[in-house]
Amino acid sequence: EKQPCMPTHPQKPLIIKTGVQFTTKVRLLVKLPEIDYQLKVKTTFDKDLPPGRVNRQFFILTNNTKAMDIEESSNGCLSVEFRHLQLKEKKYINGAKGNEGLLSVTEELHSLSFEAQFTIQGLAIDLEMCSLPLVVISNVSQLPGGWASVMWYNLLTDEARNLGFFANPPRASWSQLSEVLSWQFSTFAGRGLNKEQLSMLGEKLLGQHASHSDCQISWSKFSKENIPGKPFSFWMWLDSILDLIKKHLLPVWNDNHIMGFVSKEMERALLKDRESGTFLLRFSESHLGGITFTWVERGYNGEAKFNSVEPYTKSRLSALPFADIIRDYKVISNGVVPGNPLKFLYPDIPKDEAFSRHYNIHPSKVDPYIPSMLIPISEMRDHSSNPDATPPPCQSPPMTPGEFDILNQNLCFDMDTISSPYSE
Amino acid sequence: EKQPCMPTHPQKPLIIKTGVQFTTKVRLLVKLPEIDYQLKVKTTFDKDLPPGRVNRQFFILTNNTKAMDIEESSNGCLSVEFRHLQLKEKKYINGAKGNEGLLSVTEELHSLSFEAQFTIQGLAIDLEMCSLPLVVISNVSQLPGGWASVMWYNLLTDEARNLGFFANPPRASWSQLSEVLSWQFSTFAGRGLNKEQLSMLGEKLLGQHASHSDCQISWSKFSKENIPGKPFSFWMWLDSILDLIKKHLLPVWNDNHIMGFVSKEMERALLKDRESGTFLLRFSESHLGGITFTWVERGYNGEAKFNSVEPYTKSRLSALPFADIIRDYKVISNGVVPGNPLKFLYPDIPKDEAFSRHYNIHPSKVDPYIPSMLIPISEMRDHSSNPDATPPPCQSPPMTPGEFDILNQNLCFDMDTISSPYSE
DNA sequence: ACAGTTTCCCGTAAATGC
DNA sequence: TGCATTTACGGGAAACTG
Numbered sequence: 001e002k003q004p005c006m007p008t009h010p011q012k013p014l015i016i017k018t019g020v021q022f023t024t025k026v027r028l029l030v031k032l033p034e035i036d037y038q039l040k041v042k043t044t045f046d047k048d049l050p051p052g053r054v055n056r057q058f059f060i061l062t063n064n065t066k067a068m069d070i071e072e073s074s075n076g077c078l079s080v081e082f083r084h085l086q087l088k089e090k091k092y093i094n095g096a097k098g099n100e101g102l103l104s105v106t107e108e109l110h111s112l113s114f115e116a117q118f119t120i121q122g123l124a125i126d127l128e129m130c131s132l133p134l135v136v137i138s139n140v141s142q143l144p145g146g147w148a149s150v151m152w153y154n155l156l157t158d159e160a161r162n163l164g165f166f167a168n169p170p171r172a173s174w175s176q177l178s179e180v181l182s183w184q185f186s187t188f189a190g191r192g193l194n195k196e197q198l199s200m201l202g203e204k205l206l207g208q209h210a211s212h213s214d215c216q217i218s219w220s221k222f223s224k225e226n227i228p229g230k231p232f233s234f235w236m237w238l239d240s241i242l243d244l245i246k247k248h249l250l251p252v253w254n255d256n257h258i259m260g261f262v263s264k265e266m267e268r269a270l271l272k273d274r275e276s277g278t279f280l281l282r283f284s285e286s287h288l289g290g291i292t293f294t295w296v297e298r299g300y301n302g303e304a305k306f307n308s309v310e311p312y313t314k315s316r317l318s319a320l321p322f323a324d325i326i327r328d329y330k331v332i333s334n335g336v337v338p339g340n341p342l343k344f345l346y347p348d349i350p351k352d353e354a355f356s357r358h359y360n361i362h363p364s365k366v367d368p369y370i371p372s373m374l375i376p377i378s379e380m381r382d383h384s385s386n387p388d389a390t391p392p393p394c395q396s397p398p399m400t401p402g403e404f405d406i407l408n409q410n411l412c413f414d415m416d417t418i419s420s421p422y423s424e
Numbered sequence: 425e426k427q428p429c430m431p432t433h434p435q436k437p438l439i440i441k442t443g444v445q446f447t448t449k450v451r452l453l454v455k456l457p458e459i460d461y462q463l464k465v466k467t468t469f470d471k472d473l474p475p476g477r478v479n480r481q482f483f484i485l486t487n488n489t490k491a492m493d494i495e496e497s498s499n500g501c502l503s504v505e506f507r508h509l510q511l512k513e514k515k516y517i518n519g520a521k522g523n524e525g526l527l528s529v530t531e532e533l534h535s536l537s538f539e540a541q542f543t544i545q546g547l548a549i550d551l552e553m554c555s556l557p558l559v560v561i562s563n564v565s566q567l568p569g570g571w572a573s574v575m576w577y578n579l580l581t582d583e584a585r586n587l588g589f590f591a592n593p594p595r596a597s598w599s600q601l602s603e604v605l606s607w608q609f610s611t612f613a614g615r616g617l618n619k620e621q622l623s624m625l626g627e628k629l630l631g632q633h634a635s636h637s638d639c640q641i642s643w644s645k646f647s648k649e650n651i652p653g654k655p656f657s658f659w660m661w662l663d664s665i666l667d668l669i670k671k672h673l674l675p676v677w678n679d680n681h682i683m684g685f686v687s688k689e690m691e692r693a694l695l696k697d698r699e700s701g702t703f704l705l706r707f708s709e710s711h712l713g714g715i716t717f718t719w720v721e722r723g724y725n726g727e728a729k730f731n732s733v734e735p736y737t738k739s740r741l742s743a744l745p746f747a748d749i750i751r752d753y754k755v756i757s758n759g760v761v762p763g764n765p766l767k768f769l770y771p772d773i774p775k776d777e778a779f780s781r782h783y784n785i786h787p788s789k790v791d792p793y794i795p796s797m798l799i800p801i802s803e804m805r806d807h808s809s810n811p812d813a814t815p816p817p818c819q820s821p822p823m824t825p826g827e828f829d830i831l832n833q834n835l836c837f838d839m840d841t842i843s844s845p846y847s848e
Numbered sequence: 849a850c851a852g853t854t855t856c857c858c859g860t861a862a863a864t865g866c
Numbered sequence: 867t868g869c870a871t872t873t874a875c876g877g878g879a880a881a882c883t884g
Binding site for chain 3: 018019089104105137138139141142
């Protein structure tokens, strides 16, 4: 589901974690009537890469040769699915480590190749194809960096296999990038980003311009440099929010009840004239993966006062779901009977109307114990670029030797997918 | 730290998890003046076990031969430490699986052997020794079962290597067993069990007898049969509590503020005549790894009423530490201003006196956010066997061939430890 | 010393075997 | 089918390595 924008490539580019199994499937699109003997396909990782071209070298740990078979669920063409493939790093190829040391591991692109030989009418034919670029990681903590690379690659090039892409990555225009970002949210969290949300993101990345659409964003600014004054990059921040939504906020996000991306200035401007107790939900800009609510209170003099709760992160949200936090949140002011300051979701939706679908039922007494629950309180002392374009029927294969032009023009592999736990 | 009672064996018997590294060290206690050439030691898993004797067969995945070296930190005898050893199961030895299928994996005992050959004055000598029985598991969920076996073995036999022990395990007297159980708590959680706590455990296991000391407890009753009406055995229950203490209750346990093992009858008898708001802490008997508090309330008519909160388990305690739960717990009755019903830890210690050392400081406001915390609330509608004996200097070795009786009598290995993440 | 990267391994969930 | 056991792998932390 977290598939990057990929307008021209039918295959999923992927992130593969060492030691974790992945699967890939190859299909032969042309029927070879005379070939029903075993046609063996071999997978090779980083075939033909000059040593030193990449920093790290990997090999396929598990069995990597398998015979093609007639695919049941299709029109009878040959296919083979490799399962339980696993990558391991080659160690201690002394001095062989490339010196493109400027690239981080998630910028290093790899590829998976498929080969098969067969003879037809006494003539030998070699088939070969390879995957789109792959990123290899060793820990899930590198996943966000890997996704950034995959997104950038697919956004900015149509080349099937430019493994040196990140040696000099092109810039993206904000109009391109914003579309991809929204598409990430819609694919991944079920709902994309609206104009206001995207505009806040554009401002965060580019500052205040009349129009962001034409602005160019560098790869570094997108995912490598830290946001000024923060210890994380723009993409690390955004991805932490995507992850928070996916794991803890999905239904509320899909109900469109999380404004999320609003600047503090905008937030105040919006709430300023609303009724006391009006609140909105906003993602933290200062910490990774946090969400807060800000509400407005109006004193007797009519002056608006704004409060924001300390952002809730995944560890707090796994103790108590967000909808329940909103339902139960209490503020104690100087020992006064606590009350819930959250009344209306901006602009004026009564809180329960917006969130009650997602409240968990209160526990009811089951003998012999009294149920207990957690209540969040504060004490206050005064004062897509959708890639579903019909895939080209065939990825152009490397040429086979010999003069069988006609055959070659029709003969190719179709690599369906590489799937790993990181592909969707 | 979780070392079972082991009065006569200097070595730690162990639980080894497949795929997880462990370490072992072997020392040669006799100095061999003429031997400073390389003396190689080889480790073998389950050496000389007739196939079929054990259900599962394992082998050492990593390099298992290493040369001895002069130990620095001692009187110059030879020693060798094997690190990064790893066990893997032999698969598909068709039909070789033993048929002692009555035993569970944690009752299956294994051993690790060490061998060395050398020649002295032209004569060949073989040395061999082996470890105490080992339990091999494949998932940490089997750890409690493994500990039960190790405890029972060490409690009831002095044999160095009786791998068939669990084919017909002897019974233990309650006086033996209770000592070991208390020792588990003192080693593992820093404080053992007192007479009252042990008496409750004895009753749980044996029913009400005048004296439990002479009662015999079967292995099955201790760790295999479920407690009547419960889906877990006595040891699984007790170990879940040990684990809860270790991870979430250590300081409170060590302050002796957790009575813990009290029957509900006893609990009521104790609280009956105490002041309103007196409470005690008790482990759940109905669920694994839970702790609850029970407090007494006295109505206007003087009648005592008892309440127990739904037990807190590790998942709840990782959201909110136990001391904070006690500090902040509130009961709301019919919309009345909530109050904390916990006043005095039994018999009459003011709550804060007992627990304030372990309270976490309230968060204080750090701009721009209002700190928030979680409050546990309930809504009520009306109505040694210490094994530190000095170890024998030497484990008796299997005999070496030849007639070098004098040499053989003095020559042996001393296997210090096998250490794995499960040894302490 | 340090940051980027990998390894280690618990604990949960899913898969497998019996 | 159900239970016992193993495998899988995310996630946090420690170890490694230039």
